[in-house]
Amino acid sequence: LPVRELAEVLGSAVTQPKGLDYGWARGEAVLLEQVARFFDLIGVPRRPAVVVGGATQGLFLALYALASPGDTVLTDAATYSDALSCCASLGLRTLGVEDDEQGMVPEALERSIGDERAAGRRPAAIYMIPTAHNPLGMTLGTERRDALVAIARRHGVAIVEDETYALFDGTEVPRLSALAPELVIRLDSLSKVLGPGLRIGWISGPDEVMDRVNQLKAAVDVCASVPLQRAVATLLPEIRDLAAPQLRGLEERRAALLGSLDEHFGGLCRWTRPRGGYFVWMDLCGRCGSMDLFRAGLKAGVAVLPGAIFSPHRLDTAVRLGCANRTPAELREGVARLRRAYDTLLSGDKSG
Numbered sequence: 001l002p003v004r005e006l007a008e009v010l011g012s013a014v015t016q017p018k019g020l021d022y023g024w025a026r027g028e029a030v031l032l033e034q035v036a037r038f039f040d041l042i043g044v045p046r047r048p049a050v051v052v053g054g055a056t057q058g059l060f061l062a063l064y065a066l067a068s069p070g071d072t073v074l075t076d077a078a079t080y081s082d083a084l085s086c087c088a089s090l091g092l093r094t095l096g097v098e099d100d101e102q103g104m105v106p107e108a109l110e111r112s113i114g115d116e117r118a119a120g121r122r123p124a125a126i127y128m129i130p131t132a133h134n135p136l137g138m139t140l141g142t143e144r145r146d147a148l149v150a151i152a153r154r155h156g157v158a159i160v161e162d163e164t165y166a167l168f169d170g171t172e173v174p175r176l177s178a179l180a181p182e183l184v185i186r187l188d189s190l191s192k193v194l195g196p197g198l199r200i201g202w203i204s205g206p207d208e209v210m211d212r213v214n215q216l217k218a219a220v221d222v223c224a225s226v227p228l229q230r231a232v233a234t235l236l237p238e239i240r241d242l243a244a245p246q247l248r249g250l251e252e253r254r255a256a257l258l259g260s261l262d263e264h265f266g267g268l269c270r271w272t273r274p275r276g277g278y279f280v281w282m283d284l285c286g287r288c289g290s291m292d293l294f295r296a297g298l299k300a301g302v303a304v305l306p307g308a309i310f311s312p313h314r315l316d317t318a319v320r321l322g323c324a325n326r327t328p329a330e331l332r333e334g335v336a337r338l339r340r341a342y343d344t345l346l347s348g349d350k351s352g
């Protein structure tokens with residue numbers, strides 16, 4: 001993370017005139033101007049935005065604005081676990097839609113929306129992570145994006161596009177918020193590039209949703225931290241350069257992880273081959289459960305996350321492997337330990 005650059009700009013943001021006053025709920029003008037340029041950079045039409053305490057707060061405010069208790073939020077069959085907690089805390093039902101190797105299956109989305117309506121429930125939003133998905137690791141291709149957006153549009157269901165990893169896959173695909181600006185509420189975050197402890201991001205979308213989000217933001221905590229907003233505004237123009245060292249390191253770590261999986265799990269399990277992000281999703285092909293492998297892994301000295309925590313339906317069939325903060329050598333050792341844990345589990349030896 002760019003600690004030195006942040007330390008410099010944070011110091012000078014505090015000493016600016018009115019650097020410690022309350023600000024506007026929408027956000028500081030200097031940051032909103034840079035957010036508009038960020039949209040230009042990634043090919044999203046300029047749109048109203050509100051600065052929030054990370055994508056997590058953005059998701060909460062978006063769903064609070066869009067949905068009422070008892071409504072349904074459609075997600076991938078495996079999705080970001082804290083998004084599931086967010087829905088639960090708002091009294092929303094989550095329904096996992098089938099995925100294949102390219103992501104959410106359009107026909108399955110269509111069916112799920114129909115089934116919910118037939119059961120008298122309102123599908124209030126579709127929550128998607130189109131770039132470098134957590135936990136699935138994949139980036140949705142153009143065709144799939146078009147097909148999913150067309151279904152959402154036909155049924156009039158909003159999409160919440162979580163782009164926390166927007167910069168983590170350089171493939172040229174249109175952002176959902178560019179394909180359907182009138183339908184998509186977009187979440188951006190600086191957590192993964194500048195640091196999760198900063199708690200800063202922004203939410204953007206159609207006027208009427210953003211007016212509501214603006215009111216909610218004012219009611220929740222008045223505004224995002226003023227000096228922090230001013231500090232990150234000075235870094236946003238360089239965001240791609242600031243992300244570059246991390247992205248290079250990740251590429252190397254992902255390659256080490258994927259190479260070790262080929263070596264130790266080839267022919268036994270199936271996994272995604274992400275081009276970006278931190279995560280690989282490994283399907284255990286019915287040979288063992290994710291909770292059992294999680295426990296066996298801990299005994300063998302390696303932590304993987306059980307797929308059940310990412311599934312609205314607690315599906316126990318896959319694990320998430322991460323390469324965010326381990327060296328290539330540690331990742332190779334981790335996969336070797338996981339294979340030992342797997343063998344112990346399958347041989348039924350509980351002493352391992």
Ligand SMILES: Cc1ncc(COP(=O)(O)O)c(C=O)c1O
Pocket residue numbers: 053054055056057080129134162164188189190191196200201
């Ligand atoms: C898909 C996804 N969304 C949101 C977040 C949280 O982002 P923030 O720190 O901006 O709240 C994460 C963090 O891991 C994530 O993976």
